[in-house]
Amino acid sequence: MNPVNYLYLAALLFTIGATGVLIRRNAIVVFMCIELMLNACNLAFVTFSRMHGNLDGQIIAFFTMVVAAAEVVVGLAIIVSLFRTRHSASVDDASLMKL
Amino acid sequence: MENLIALLIAAPLLGAAVLLVGGRRLDRVGHWIGTLLSFVSFVIGLALFADLLGKSTEHRTMTQHLWTWISVGSFHADVTFRLDQLSMTFVLLITGVGSLIHLYSVGYMEHDERRRRFFGYLNLFLAAMLLLVLADNYLLLYVGWEGVGLASYLLIGFWQHKPSAATAAKKAFLVNRVGDMGLSIAIMLMFATFGTFAFGPVLSHAGDTSQGKLTAIGLMLLLAACGKSAQVPLQSWLGDAMEGPTPVSALIHAATMVTAGVYLIVRSGAIFNAAPDAQLAVTVVGAVTLLFGAIVGCAKDDIKKALAGSTMSQIGYMVLAAGLGPIGYVFAIMHLVTHGFFKAGLFLGAGSVMHGMNDEVDMRRYGGLRKYMPITFITFGLGYLAIIGFPFLSGFYSKDKIIEAAFAKGGTEGWILGGVALLGAAITAFYMTRVMLMTFFGEERWRNAPTPSPAEPSVEPAAETRGEHTEPHPHESPKVMTIPMIVLAVGSVACGFFFNLGDRFLHWLEPVTGHSEGHSPVSTWTVTGATLVCLVIGVGIAWAQYGRKPVPAVAPRGSLLTRAARRDLLQDDFNHVVLVRGGEHLTRSLVYVDHTLVDGVVNGTAAGFGGLSGRLRRIQNGFARSYAVSMFGGAALLVAATLLMRAV
Amino acid sequence: MTTQLAAYTTSTGEAFQFWVLGTVAVIGALCTVFMKKAVHSALCLAGTMIVLAVFYLANGAYFLGVVQIVVYTGAIMMLFLFVVMLVGVTAADSLKETIKGQRWLALLCGVGFGVLLFAGLGNASLKEFAGTGQANANGNVEGLASLIFTKYVFAFEITGALLITAAVGAMVLTHRERTERAKTQRELAEQRVREGKYVPPLPAPGVYARHNAVDIAGLLPDGTPSELTVSKTLRERGQIRDVSAEALNDLRALEQRAQERLERAAIEPATFKRPEEASK
């Protein structure tokens, strides 16, 4: 088998994640989908690093993970405060620029 | 002496200004001020007349230049007055009859709380009319021309609370405006042709230009004359004009203003002499109106409208005469003057009758009034005899001359016109006798007068004035009213004979109008005989119809012609259907067009932008996810783009 | 030569592993998207991530594989679960679309994007795989470390700063500022008395302690459940179970049996209905 399939898989996962972001209303699930997309990217990077035979791809993936972690922390915090204020985690409820 | 000319106009103008601006504090003396000033003007006229008589024939034209009115490039209009025999005649007629009618109005309008204003308007009219006849150029004449139009508008609509009066006034002004349009176009033509519109140059150079232009000018002048003198096809306003107080009808719509058209034609004689086609048109208009008015006069039961019809037809005589050219000018003016006397007298008589019959105008509710108001009866009778052309009364002379002149035109035209004139004489005799009989003879139909039956549509707008049906108590009018009637009666008896004595009038007017003896195919005596025969026939028929058998108090349905004549030969209906209705539809549709089309384009554009932005706004719905979709779509497009770039 | 060939393709074992676990990963991803309950989504996502970790290992990124499991599946997903709990485990959000045309647009874009990516990959000439042989010659971790602390040292420092900032930010966001001093027990009691309602402590939930009483409203004397008895959070999540009818019917049956034993006439042989049914 050709390792290119990893890339195809990554693409597939990324697309699924993106679609999920678009069709789910629950902020948490949306977030999970974003994570999914990030992971897909990571997979791609790792595969690339294998392709080129150096570790830079892995480094990038590593950084991605860190950033993702930070992002999740902040994002979840936002979700929690949102939930506190309007007692729902639906992204559609936050359709106005005010509470 | 010339400087007096301006005073002729100034006096009544001053009166008008004082009375109209003065306000209520003048209510008690206003009418006397007006009368006084008109008499002043009359006296000045007499003085000037004496002065003129003193001069030799060729020096009988005075001019007075006041100031330059308009001067732009070659366009030059002066305020200059010209007093010659023709205008002198008019001045005397206007101021004389005018003053008498002022006097009469003092009594007639006694119980009207707006009498002061009435006299103000009368004075205004005198001023405008004098300006009309004294002007030295057509533009200044135009000022007077519209001025009298304004005065008659104000006076016809004097009882403005009556919608019919207001409507009649508006109608009169509008129809006159159509005529004025003709006059203004004529003036423009003159300016374009001669570079001026002053009487002197235009009339002296009339021959120098092309036939077509002259004909055009002539026809435009004729249109103007038709409007002012109530000639077919612009005659429809005169009948309604009877809505005004009777003195107004006597002064404006019988004696003076309506004859302005004749003045215009005679004054522009030089142009018409050079344009035979225009002349022919004038004669045709005159002849048609002559018959038209006479027929209408036969059918009316409203005494004033009957007289209005007769006015129309008499002016038809004058216009006919004026159209005959140098043969007829003098006689046109002569008939104008005599008509001024007797028609004014007749109207004043009618007014006196109405005065005594608490404003009843329907002759079918008169009858047997001769013993109640003898003076009115006598004066009215004399006027009657004069108008039907009873031998040796004024109408006899002037009308005969016109008939002769008509025959003298020669050719088939001559025969036709003469015949029409004769026929007109017969009809005149008929309807005037009818009026006479219905009013002063027969049994007294005004006792327990029945209410008008709704079956017969009363076309005379005076209908609602016969409000209460208290039985009238006919009585003679006060002196202040009868004296003018007497004077006018004397005039209508005498002036014809006086004028004709040694062709005075002819020689007086000849230098201005020019005169040529037409050779008539039939001898003078034949014409006279024929006229008298027609007269007798007319009177006889009338007697057979209204003298012998009693007059029904309610008008019988009558023949088709009668009914048509009652409705002014359907001319009003024609106007209503074609002009009024058509105009209403036109304006209404235009308003619609303006709102939907012209304005719609603008509003449409605006609405288009509004809708577009509204639709665009809907995309910004605030949902993070739909924004995400667009972002994602955008990303997809970017990928596609890069791929394409790679592929290319 | 042979090494290069080896670099081209992978071992059948890896191929087998790819196909099996890849399927699992895709299914997991799909479930993540389509599960009604956030908890389930989270679990599926965790599964997918583990699979991905395996793939990292297979691709020679040993360090990342471990990190993936430890950090992601271990820490982040747990964070998710915490939040889910906070928001409400059992709250199932409907997948019914509310924004007009959103779903179709989303699917269209997704499919289009996927197709494009695949096309791109297809066109790209990705035949040569150098393999991570030399790169990992002296240990994957050492390799990464040397890169991180030499070539990417600045990025590394900045990411550290980012992490700190994120942590602080999270605290700021979630920490609710107390504007007034918290009321003491005594003050609360006095306030209750002053207001004059519920002077005694709130009634306890549960009916005769027959159920796990926390989410079951206690019954008022007339048999209707009283919201007061359930804790505020549950009330807001709408997770109150109303079992009043069963409870009362049981009671009824109990009394009847008692009467039969005592030979007394039934007072009224009626069975209670749930309030809403009764109202129907």
Next chain:
Amino acid sequence: MSFPLLTATAALPAVGAVATAAVPAARRTAAKWLALLVSLATLALAITVLVRFEPGGARYQLTESHAWIKNFGVRYELGVDGIAVALIALTAVLIPFIILAGWHDADPLETGSRRWRPTQGFFALILAVEAMVLISFESTDVFLFYIFFEAMLIPMYFLIGGFGDRAHAQGEEAAATQRSYAAVKFLLYNLVGGLLMLAAVIGLYVVAGNFSLQEIAQARANGSLHMATSTERWLFLGFFFAFAVKAPLWPLHTWLPNAMQESTAPVAVLITAVVDKVGTFAMLRFCLQLFPQASKWATPVILVLALISIVYGALLAVGQRDIKRLVAYASISHFGFIIMGIFAMTSQGQSGATLYMVNHGISTAAWMLVAGFLISRRGSRLIADYGGVQKVAPVLAGTFLIGGLATLSLPGLAPFVSEFLVLVGTFTRYPAIGIIATFGIVLAALYALVLYQRTMTGPVKPEVSAMPDLRARELVVVAPLIVLLIFLGVYPKPVTDIVNPAVKQTMSDVHKTDPKPSVEAAK
């Protein structure tokens, strides 16, 4: 460097506007008096201009010239010819009457209405408009003219949108919406026109290299500045469109009825009698001087449009149910006459047109202001709501009739002279058009008299039975206007003497001479 009279004339009302606006809200009456005094002082200055101007002297007199924007050769250049002087006098005369007529229009409404009416603002805006109108009459620099030609819109917008009639049929809210609609329409129409003009102004600069009217006109005359035919036509169209919108020419007229209908009578007078005159004036000064060839090229079309305006406006006036709309359409018809006179390219036509601007200003002012008094009494603009007023308020009715008669250009009143001059001037060159235009006078009689008949005559309507007659203030407004109408009607020489030389020069700009009569009868 003599005393800058023209600058002073335009600056005084501007300063006055600021001062009036600065009067504290409580001192309402003080503001009114201040505005009135300023307008009267401006009138005095305008009269000095009139005196200092000697007819037949240099074409532009009392000139001032200062560099303004050097990079673009924009100069602050003022100067008046006869036409401008006449219109300056008209403006200065009318403004005091407008202020006096609108004395109470901006008073705060009685309790219950939520609209705040800044009295000071009203009068300040009027003065501002006067200042801008005056300076656009005076400026001989195209750019300077353009600036104030456009700036005029701002105060006008607020005057139209901010102050409506006291009472309104459909109540306060509906009135407010309609007002804002009218105001926005006015603004947009004129802005579009101004935009095209701006393009043309820039184009002119590109071609000519400076903005000075005199220099360009001279260069055009002595051929040192040559424009390609197409360029000249485009520039001409750019200018003309703006002016045709301002002086509403069919089919660009629809803003005027709305604007006049919704604004108070004095503001309506301000629009039609003062502001719109800038449009016709500018046609005469800029279009003809800067683009003579193109003007001649466009003449047939413009004449036809003017003809349509005359007949169309009159017909629509007949069809109106709203007094103010009727007056507005009448004005459209009159503007048709003015434009026709300008482009007839005869001395009678152009002198008549200029005279017409003055007379139409006065007559419309008289007619519209009396109509405004009438409306303010009954609180309705609908003709159908009136009847028999003549019985209860004879003076009001009389003045209204005189205004109407002036509008239908009765001889003896001022408008007749100008209208006849325009007709003659047109007739001598284009007989057919002249004759058709003559129908306009019949239609004018129709709408004027129908309006008078429906409102003033007939049985007294119960609503108007208690209507008071004209008050002293209102008489002070109307009487002088009527006197002026009569005076200029019988003795228009003062105006014509001033106007004629300027017209002669304009005629020579377009290389046109009056057609000669076929017979030289005049001695």
